[in-house]
Amino acid sequence: xxxxxxxxxxxxxxxxxxxxxxxxxxxxxxxxxxxxxxxxxxxxxxxxxxxxxxxxxxxxxxxxxxxxxxxxxxxxxxxxxxxxxxxxxxxxxxxxxxxxxxxxxxxxxxxxxxxxxxxxxxxxxxxxxxxxxxxxxxxxxxxxxxxxxxxxxxxxxxxxxxxxxxxxxxxxxxxxxxxxxxxxxxxxxxxxxxxxxxxxxxxxxxxxxxxxxxxxxxxxxxxxxxxxxxxxxxxxxxxxxxxxxxxxxxxxxxxxxxxxxxxxxxxxxxxxxxxxxxxxxxxxxxxxxxxxxxxxxxxxxxxxxxxxxxxxxxxxxxxxxxxxxxxxxxxxxxxxxxxxxxxxxxxxxxxxxxx
Amino acid sequence: xxxxxxxxxxxxxxxxxxxxxxxxxxxxxxxxxxxxxxxxxxxxxxxxxxxxxxxxxxxxxxxxxxxxxxxxxxxxxxxxxxxxxxxxxxxxxxxxxxxxxxxxxxxxxxxxxxxxxxxxxxxxxxxxxxxxxxxxxxxxxxxxxxxxxxxxxxxxxxxxxxxxxxxxxxxxxxxxxxxxxxxxxxxxxxxxxxxxxxxxxxxxxxxxxxxxxxxxxxxxxxxxxxxxxxxxxxxxxxxxxxxxxxxxxxxxxxxxxxxxxxxxxxxxxxxxxxxxxxxxxxxxxxxxxxxxxxxxxxxxxxxxxxxxxxxxxxxxxxxxxxxxxxxxxxxxxxxxxxxxxxxxxxxxxxxxxxxxxxxxxxxxxxxxxxxx
Amino acid sequence: xxxxxxxxxxxxxxxxxxxxxxxxxxxxxxxxxxxxxxxxxxxxxxxxxxxxxxxxxxxxxxxxxxxxxxxxxxxxxxxxxxxxxxxxxxxxxxxxxxxxxxxxxxxxxxxxxxxxxxxxxxxxxxxxxxxxxxxxxxxxxx
Ligand code: SF4
Ligand code: SF4
Ligand code: SF4
Ligand code: SF4
Ligand code: SF4
Numbered sequence: 001x002x003x004x005x006x007x008x009x010x011x012x013x014x015x016x017x018x019x020x021x022x023x024x025x026x027x028x029x030x031x032x033x034x035x036x037x038x039x040x041x042x043x044x045x046x047x048x049x050x051x052x053x054x055x056x057x058x059x060x061x062x063x064x065x066x067x068x069x070x071x072x073x074x075x076x077x078x079x080x081x082x083x084x085x086x087x088x089x090x091x092x093x094x095x096x097x098x099x100x101x102x103x104x105x106x107x108x109x110x111x112x113x114x115x116x117x118x119x120x121x122x123x124x125x126x127x128x129x130x131x132x133x134x135x136x137x138x139x140x141x142x143x144x145x146x147x148x149x150x151x152x153x154x155x156x157x158x159x160x161x162x163x164x165x166x167x168x169x170x171x172x173x174x175x176x177x178x179x180x181x182x183x184x185x186x187x188x189x190x191x192x193x194x195x196x197x198x199x200x201x202x203x204x205x206x207x208x209x210x211x212x213x214x215x216x217x218x219x220x221x222x223x224x225x226x227x228x229x230x231x232x233x234x235x236x237x238x239x240x241x242x243x244x245x246x247x248x249x250x251x252x253x254x255x256x257x258x259x260x261x262x263x264x265x266x267x268x269x270x271x272x273x274x275x276x277x278x279x280x281x282x283x284x285x286x287x288x289x290x291x292x293x294x295x296x297x298x299x300x301x302x303x304x305x306x307x308x309x310x311x312x313x314x315x316x317x318x319x320x321x322x323x324x325x326x327x328x329x330x331x332x333x334x335x336x337x338x339x340x341x342x343x344x345x346x347x348x349x350x351x352x353x354x355x
Numbered sequence: 356x357x358x359x360x361x362x363x364x365x366x367x368x369x370x371x372x373x374x375x376x377x378x379x380x381x382x383x384x385x386x387x388x389x390x391x392x393x394x395x396x397x398x399x400x401x402x403x404x405x406x407x408x409x410x411x412x413x414x415x416x417x418x419x420x421x422x423x424x425x426x427x428x429x430x431x432x433x434x435x436x437x438x439x440x441x442x443x444x445x446x447x448x449x450x451x452x453x454x455x456x457x458x459x460x461x462x463x464x465x466x467x468x469x470x471x472x473x474x475x476x477x478x479x480x481x482x483x484x485x486x487x488x489x490x491x492x493x494x495x496x497x498x499x500x501x502x503x504x505x506x507x508x509x510x511x512x513x514x515x516x517x518x519x520x521x522x523x524x525x526x527x528x529x530x531x532x533x534x535x536x537x538x539x540x541x542x543x544x545x546x547x548x549x550x551x552x553x554x555x556x557x558x559x560x561x562x563x564x565x566x567x568x569x570x571x572x573x574x575x576x577x578x579x580x581x582x583x584x585x586x587x588x589x590x591x592x593x594x595x596x597x598x599x600x601x602x603x604x605x606x607x608x609x610x611x612x613x614x615x616x617x618x619x620x621x622x623x624x625x626x627x628x629x630x631x632x633x634x635x636x637x638x639x640x641x642x643x644x645x646x647x648x649x650x651x652x653x654x655x656x657x658x659x660x661x662x663x664x665x666x667x668x669x670x671x672x673x674x675x676x677x678x679x680x681x682x683x684x685x686x687x688x689x690x691x692x693x694x695x696x697x698x699x700x701x702x703x704x705x706x707x708x709x710x711x712x713x714x715x716x717x718x719x720x721x722x723x724x725x726x727x
Numbered sequence: 728x729x730x731x732x733x734x735x736x737x738x739x740x741x742x743x744x745x746x747x748x749x750x751x752x753x754x755x756x757x758x759x760x761x762x763x764x765x766x767x768x769x770x771x772x773x774x775x776x777x778x779x780x781x782x783x784x785x786x787x788x789x790x791x792x793x794x795x796x797x798x799x800x801x802x803x804x805x806x807x808x809x810x811x812x813x814x815x816x817x818x819x820x821x822x823x824x825x826x827x828x829x830x831x832x833x834x835x836x837x838x839x840x841x842x843x844x845x846x847x848x849x850x851x852x853x854x855x856x857x858x859x860x861x862x863x864x865x866x867x868x869x
Contacts, residue, residue, distance in 0.1 A: 029637065046641030071645070078634065227393075234421055250617045
């Protein structure tokens, strides 16, 4: 694989590369994580602001894939934009494009091997210091510790981020990536993407995942177990709003269709002796799982924004693992692959209708 | 003021529960809307309870406000009244939000009565969830000392923590190991009498303490508001104040007053825009953040609902980034409410100021009329 | 506790073109079956939103039957294949959360299969009777 070596830290290397692409008119803007008083996703077309880029910082204030879909929802940008996203954000963006919420044209994708992001709860009061001292184990989102898909697949350029101090290799994964660098970076080297170094991380993550699933045992939850986990849910729907896959402008669970009239509540009250308010929390969570689990990328945004600290993302990731396995589907893996419930095969699940 | 003083060495929740049980037994009410602990114990939720066996578990005055009572009640009556006589047992700011929501036609108050409680304040929900026992303990001493330390910032400056200017029917105050029952309306009077009480006791002690507390609260309130005013002056101050906000809109989503099914700031107009639109804005400034319009959201929300803001602080509690959003809304709410001499929740028949007008008012906000 | 025999309430989503007609035929032919099914006619089994099923079960229905035309016979050609995927998905989610998957059944019943309709209702009723009432009925903290 062709690669570009830059004797700088990953963020600085990305900045340098983007600047030269910009100067050579190959791109007209950058969509990435920035830092200016706080961390945020931004679209920047002024080169002066490139120094505020901080693409690999372990922070995810919003899912970048969701943010990028806002930009490209109706039409692709008229000019080429370089996009730097974390792997799960990129996968979310691909899912959103399958859901017709995003356009891929005119975007150049850069991604990197992701060590995980810090949970917002961990860093909310002291973000700068916590990011500066980020240690790859402490304060990470649980979903990141569980993540086995931390190596980006579908980007044009990828950075392994394991070179050590002030050395960065940028691998060129696609023809588009090569075209992009033509005439700009001439001293490309030929190098293998050394995935051996990554396998130990992957093993560690898999072990953690296995352990977490063992402790969780969602398959034994039942309604009482679900109430133990979601009982304190205040039905704010922040988890859905933060989720990249929940793209609906008006979520079903906020819509008039989901309102119940007094007769329903009366019947429920008579039957049960008491009625919870806010109502319908378990319905919301199981329903949302049915809606999103096939495309859930395990980013953990949902857990992070939950005001009552419910590990939403962990549960969703667990269920998603199984539903995705059922259809042998990996969200964001391949753009040609349809989301399983939007297609079918004639011969499958035949045990279901016959019994 | 006269009322009934009930000596009580028990936990106050136990005593209030007895009163509620007797109201159900006597069929004064068919159902009670009151908080209970969730099965795992680390938080609370509201229940509308008809069955007396379930009523046994209620905690009328929990140490947190994980969900605003008015917002919870809205779920049940948004499409029309239930066929029951319901008693809502709530904190003062929750009742005030209920009154505002009724003006906004999101809850119906028909056949709904209110029992308000003296509120010493609440802790932050997220903290409580981690160490419920610790906060349960400090909450019981809070009821004796009424010290504001450790409470949510909005509770520390609250000046409507008791029966001050509230559209409630019956009030229960706490003082010196006693419950103080005060009927506030005719309906309240009826409930009170049906319980076999008479307004014979002199409540001066309770009232004096209440007024002393209020005086101290007002002091803190003024000081805090002055600080907030200085901090948030001008765009730069505001930007700085909201530094760290991820624009998730959760403050809106948990606020009892923000009732819209689909918030303007999440509407198609706002969220489904051409990329050209974004690019033009980006070109002008060099860059834009996503989600866009963070300040527009906060300032816009203020213009939408600050007249009805009851200062409950639930928004701040629900903010994943600990932005002091409840404090600024409380402060701005206070300012705009003073301007119209309006107090949310004071009187259900008092219209929200922007839904009415007077011909002769607010001339200082218009150009001087030219003399002919 | 009530000593009365437990008679399950099964919500049945029946597609207009096959299963509803099959049910009709069973009725016209006076086939004997337990009075447990509350039929809801839908134009196609794929009209059944997963949330319909979830609502029924959480509100206390003892079981849900989704019935449509046999694969290949769908009036809209492929509707029932989508249905099958959805049911597979719902059952997987239920399974992974420890919820009872056998309170949900998918059956293909054509317009001429009055007998099959009777069999499905009878066996399903028997199965749910053995399981007992849906425990969600009495749950408060939903
Ligand atoms: S459900 Fe949670 S973890 Fe899954 S994609 Fe949505 S926000 Fe990310
Ligand atoms: S929960 Fe379902 S309806 Fe709601 S936003 Fe997500 S996908 Fe859409
Ligand atoms: S964010 Fe948390 S409290 Fe809000 S709906 Fe989701 S799980 Fe419930
Ligand atoms: S803005 Fe905040 S303080 Fe005001 S009513 Fe809403 S949640 Fe309460
Ligand atoms: S103030 Fe807090 S809750 Fe409101 S939008 Fe900002 S981060 Fe979200």
